[in-house]
Structure formats: structure tokens, C-alpha cells
Amino acid sequence: VNALVVDEVVALTDDAVAIAFAVPTGLAEAYRHAPGQHVVVLHPHGGGVIRRPYSICSPVGSERMWIAVRRIRGGVFSGFATEQLTAGETLHVMVPTGSFTVAVDPAAARRLCAVAAGSGITPVLSIVSSVLESEPESRVTLLYGNRRRSSTMFFDRLLELRAQHPDRLSLHLAYSRQADDPHAMSGRINPDLLDQLMTVSAVDDWFLCGPEPMTNAIGSALMTRGVASDRVHRELFFDDSPPVTPAHVLPDNTAEVTVRLNGEDLHFSLNARGESILAAVLRLRNTAPYACRDGVCGTCRAQLVTGEVAMERTSALSRQEREDGAILACQSHPVSENVVVDFDC
Numbered sequence: 520v521n522a523l524v525v526d527e528v529v530a531l532t533d534d535a536v537a538i539a540f541a542v543p544t545g546l547a548e549a550y551r552h553a554p555g556q557h558v559v560v561l562h563p564h565g566g567g568v569i570r571r572p573y574s575i576c577s578p579v580g581s582e583r584m585w586i587a588v589r590r591i592r593g594g595v596f597s598g599f600a601t602e603q604l605t606a607g608e609t610l611h612v613m614v615p616t617g618s619f620t621v622a623v624d625p626a627a628a629r630r631l632c633a634v635a636a637g638s639g640i641t642p643v644l645s646i647v648s649s650v651l652e653s654e655p656e657s658r659v660t661l662l663y664g665n666r667r668r669s670s671t672m673f674f675d676r677l678l679e680l681r682a683q684h685p686d687r688l689s690l691h692l693a694y695s696r697q698a699d700d701p702h703a704m705s706g707r708i709n710p711d712l713l714d715q716l717m718t719v720s721a722v723d724d725w726f727l728c729g730p731e732p733m734t735n736a737i738g739s740a741l742m743t744r745g746v747a748s749d750r751v752h753r754e755l756f757f758d759d760s761p762p763v764t765p766a767h768v769l770p771d772n773t774a775e776v777t778v779r780l781n782g783e784d785l786h787f788s789l790n791a792r793g794e795s796i797l798a799a800v801l802r803l804r805n806t807a808p809y810a811c812r813d814g815v816c817g818t819c820r821a822q823l824v825t826g827e828v829a830m831e832r833t834s835a836l837s838r839q840e841r842e843d844g845a846i847l848a849c850q851s852h853p854v855s856e857n858v859v860v861d862f863d864c
């Protein structure tokens with residue numbers, strides 16, 4: 520975690536701002552991000568500290584690192600950021616993380632399609648602009664849904680990108696509560712649009728970011744159309760679906776747990792029906808990485824070395840990552856007698 524000075528705050532809509540950080544030269548390497556990654560902002564509240572993940576919206580190689588924050592009802596940090604934060608103030612920011620990314624390759628000649636709704640545009644903007652700016656032979660289609668023009672984050676930036684890359688960016692805006700805008704279709708983003716706007720089989724990689732019903736509907740439609748699951752990348756900002764494996768249905772067993780964290784082995788006993796492995800670790804060391812504690816940001820990702828855990832939610836992990844033994848510590852409960860988890864690898 521580093522204290523970064525806020526260099527600029529720009530209003531994007533009535534309820535959203537973009538925040539630029541001045542990253543000192545000595546930290547430039549640590550804050551170099553892959554497009555689509557996020558940072559976690561720490562903010563004092565009620566005698567403690569809250570942590571909130573925010574996607575980076577600037578492209579790779581930008582001089583300044585930008586994030587975007589939309590105010591949510593009752594949101595402590597988002598309220599502060601959208602109503603009070605000004606240039607010159609300091610925020611505590613963790614280094615970029617997250618696997619909703621694309622490896623930019625200047626020699627690539629591929630076709631990407633991104634589907635975003637609302638503030639889901641934030642990581643998608645970084646992905647789209649990075650690919651357009653760094654891969655001269657690649658083409659991008661972007662479908663972006665909002666309620667109306669006035670709630671559309673980065674509207675001007677997207678039109679600017681289209682003007683800069685008219686042959687390589689195909690931009691389709693959709694408004695669910697406004698029917699008279701010359702720049703946009705009316706209605707929600709739905710699977711039928713995929714067939715109307717593009718040849719699905721010609722797309723190499725898909726990036727979906729927004730509310731779960733939208734990403735689920737588009738993801739299922741892509742599966743139905745034969746798109747391989749490893750070509751579909753998803754990012755959720757909130758997961759209010761019921762847990763897949765609620766802790767209370769797990770066996771009433773106590774496990775011996777070993778956790779490797781920052782080169783140190785921590786040992787404790789933990790009941791499967793009790794708190795998560797992350798919560799247990801945080802009682803011993805407050806350096807364990809986490810942000811959302813909801814299973815969506817991936818900050819608490821660790822490797823399961825020995826034994827078995829049950830996860831309540833797994834949204835932040837791809838199927839491949841799960842098969843490779845990655846776990847979300849904030850969602851994990853030990854279900855074998857011995858469990859070893861490594862945060863360091």
C-alpha cells in the first residue's frame with residue numbers, strides 16, 4: 520500500500536468521477552498495470568479502514584493512473600470520492616491486481632468484443648483503448664449499455680476513440696430508458712444483439728463486465744453459439760447471488776490449517792462452518808490481502824497446496840484457475856483434516 524497524491528478529479532456523470540493519481544517515478548514499476556486490472560483504495564472509516572476495489576480505466580503505458588468511481592447508495596468511499604475529493608489530497612492505494620486482462624501484443628491481429636453495462640465500462644475502457652493503441656492490426660467491437668445518455672460514463676472518450684480508430688473500433692451504445700438519442704439503440708443489451716451486430720464466430724476474445732444477469736445472459740448465449748469458455752472473460756462488481764456452498768451446510772469438522780503469508784507459516788484450527796480462512800488469518804496478521812470479501816475482486820486469491828476447501832462463491836476465479844488449485848480465501852472453509860494455503864505463490 521502506498522500513499523498516492525490525487526492529481527486531478529474529473530466529473531464523468533452526475534454521480535461518477537475519474538480520479539488521476541500522480542505515481543512517483545520510484546513506484547512506476549509497481550503500479551504498471553495490465554489493462555482491465557483494478558487497485559484497492561483504503562479509506563478511514565469509523566475508527567477502522569475500509570477497502571474498495573476500483574478498476575483502472577487508463578490504457579497501458581499512461582503517464583497517470585486513472586480510476587473511476589460511481590457513487591452507490593450509502594457508499595462511504597464512493598460518496599466521499601464523488602462529493603468531496605479534490606486534487607492534492609492523498610489516498611492509500613494498493614498495487615494493481617486482477618485477472619480480467621488481456622496481454623497486449625503489438626504483433627497481434629485479432630478481433631475482440633467487449634460487452635459492458637454501467638460502471639462495467641471502467642476496466643473495459645482500459646482493455647479497448649490499450650488494444651486499439653498498441654495493436655495496430657487488431658479490431659474491437661464494444662457494446663455498452665446504460666439507462667440514458669446522461670448516465671453514460673466516458674461518453675466523450677468513447678466517441679474520441681472511435682474518431683481516432685474509425686476502421687478498427689465498432690461502437691454500439693444502448694439506452695434502456697431513452698429512445699431518442701441519435702448515438703444509441705434503445706433497450707437493454709441482450710443476446711439477440713450479438714447476431715445482429717457481428718459474426719460471433721469471428722471474435723477471438725470476449726470481455727464481459729457489468730451486472731450478473733447481463734454477463735450471465737451474454738455468457739450463456741456465447742456458449743450456445745459454440746464459443747469456448749476460455750475465450751470469454753468476465754468481471755463482476757457485485758455478487759448478490761446466494762452462495763453456491765453456504766458455510767452452514769458444511770460438515771461440522773475442525774481442520775488444522777497452515778497458511779503461508781509473506782514467508783511465514785501460520786497455524787490455526789478452524790471449523791468448516793465458522794469464519795472463512797481469510798477472516799481467521801486476519802486475526803493473526805493484518806497483512807493478508809483482501810478487498811471486497813464478497814468473492815468478486817480476487818484480491819485474496821491464494822493457492823491450495825494440501826487438502827480441500829469449500830468456497831461459498833467463486834465469481835472471481837475462472838474454471839481453469841479453480842482447476843489449477845487457486846482459491847479465494849475470503850470464501851474458503853476447510854473441509855479436510857489438514858489444509859495448507861499459500862498466499863505467496
Ligand code: FES
Nearest residue numbers: 810812814817849
Ligand atoms: S477479498 Fe475480494 S474475492 Fe476475496
